[in-house]
Amino acid sequence: MSDALEVRNRRWSTLVWGAIPVALLAGALVIDHIPGTSIRLTVPYAAEGPGPVFDTLGDAGGEPVVDIEGTPTLETGGQLNMTTVSVRTNMTLGQAIGRWVATDDTIVPIEQIMPPDSNEEQTREMNQQAFVASEASATVAAMHYLNRPTTVAVHDVVDGSASDGVLRAGDRIVKVGEADVDTPSDVQQAVRAKQPGDTVELGIERDGQDSTVSVTLGENPHEKGQAMLGILMNSEPAGGVSVHYNLNDVGGPSAGMMFSLAVIDKLTPGELNGGKKVAGTGTIDEDGTVGPIGGIEHKIRAASDAGAELFLAPRDNCPAVKGAHAGAMTVAAVANLTEAVNAMDAYAAGRDVPTCD
Incomplete structure (x- = not known):
C-alpha cells in the first residue's frame, strides 16, 4: 500500500467516524424524546414572539x-x-436555537411562563382565570x-361561612343595613365596622326579586376581631x-x-x-x-x-x-x-x- 493511498484511507476514516457525533447531535436537535421511551428531550426554555x-x-x-x-x-x-x-414551549434544543437565530423571539426560562410545580394545563387554567x-x-x-351605576354581585360563598345557606352565587347586594352599596369595598367597610357575632341585614336582588336577609357575622381567621361575611364579591353593571x-x-x-x-x-x-x-x-x-x-x-x-x-x-x-x-x-x-x-x-x-x- 503506497503512502498516498494510506493517507487517503486515513482521511476517509476520519471523515466517516467524525461524522457520527455530528449526526447524533443533529438527531438530538430535532427529536423530542428518547426513542422507545417516554423520556422527553425538550429544553427548559420558552420562546416569546x-x-x-x-x-x-x-x-x-x-x-x-x-x-x-x-x-x-x-x-x-x-x-x-x-x-x-405567542408563547412556544416543549421545544427541542434545535427548535430553541432556530428561533433564537432566525426570528426576533425572546428565549426565556420556562419559569417565567409556567410557575414551578405546575404543568401546562394548570398554567392554561390560571391564565384563563x-x-x-x-x-x-x-x-x-x-x-x-x-358614571354609570354598578352593583355588587356575590361570586361565591365560602363553605361553612356566616353566609353559607343565606346568600347564593349570583345574588346582588344593594344595601348593608340602611346604607346603599355599589362596590365590594362599600360592603367590606360596612361589615368591618361591626363585630363578629353581630347580625347584619342585607338588601339583595335574587332572580329579579328584592328581599332582605339576615347574616350573623363570622370572624376573619386571619385577623382576630374582624367581622366577615364569608363571600367572594365582584362589581357588575346595574340596571340589567x-x-x-x-x-x-x-x-x-x-x-x-x-x-x-x-x-x-x-x-x-x-x-x-x-x-x-x-x-x-x-x-x-x-x-x-x-x-x-x-x-x-x-x-x-x-x-x-x-x-x-x-x-x-x-x-x-x-x-x-x-x-x-x-x-x-x-x-x-x-x-x-x-x-x-x-x-x-x-x-x-x-x-x-x-x-x-
Whole structure:
C-alpha cells in the first residue's frame, strides 16, 4: 500500500467516524424524546414572539368581540386592537436555537411562563382565570368612567361561612343595613365596622326579586376581631346591563384596558379613536388604573406589522418600550383610562401625545 493511498484511507476514516457525533447531535436537535421511551428531550426554555391581533370593535368567530346587552349601543369606527404574545414551549434544543437565530423571539426560562410545580394545563387554567377577571374589571372600569351605576354581585360563598345557606352565587347586594352599596369595598367597610357575632341585614336582588336577609357575622381567621361575611364579591353593571367578551384561546390579564375602551366607545357618541387604527395593551383595575404587562416589545411589533398608527402602552412599561421596534407607529404612555382616551383624542387631532421619551 503506497503512502498516498494510506493517507487517503486515513482521511476517509476520519471523515466517516467524525461524522457520527455530528449526526447524533443533529438527531438530538430535532427529536423530542428518547426513542422507545417516554423520556422527553425538550429544553427548559420558552420562546416569546408577536401574537395575533384582535380588533375589540370587530367580530371573532361570527360574534362581536365585545357584546353589550341591556342598553343601546352606538356605531364605532377605526380599530381598537388588543395585542397578544405567542408563547412556544416543549421545544427541542434545535427548535430553541432556530428561533433564537432566525426570528426576533425572546428565549426565556420556562419559569417565567409556567410557575414551578405546575404543568401546562394548570398554567392554561390560571391564565384563563386571569383573563376572566380582567374582563370583569374592564366592564366595571368602563362603567365608572361613564358614571354609570354598578352593583355588587356575590361570586361565591365560602363553605361553612356566616353566609353559607343565606346568600347564593349570583345574588346582588344593594344595601348593608340602611346604607346603599355599589362596590365590594362599600360592603367590606360596612361589615368591618361591626363585630363578629353581630347580625347584619342585607338588601339583595335574587332572580329579579328584592328581599332582605339576615347574616350573623363570622370572624376573619386571619385577623382576630374582624367581622366577615364569608363571600367572594365582584362589581357588575346595574340596571340589567351585561357585557360579554367572545375570545377563545387567549389568556392573561393584559387585554383589560383595550376591553374597557371598546365598552366606552360602544356606549358613547362618535369615534373614541378618531377613526384611527389604534392598538394597545395593559391590565385594568376597577378604578381605571392601567398596569404593566410582559412581552410588550412583541406586542408593539405585532401592532406595527398590523398597520396600527397609535399604540397605547402602560406608563410603567416605558423601560421596555424604549427598546421596542415600533416603526412609524406612535407609542403613547398612559397610566389610566382617562389618559388613554386623551391620547387618542390628541393623536386624531394632530397634537402631541405623551410618550415614554
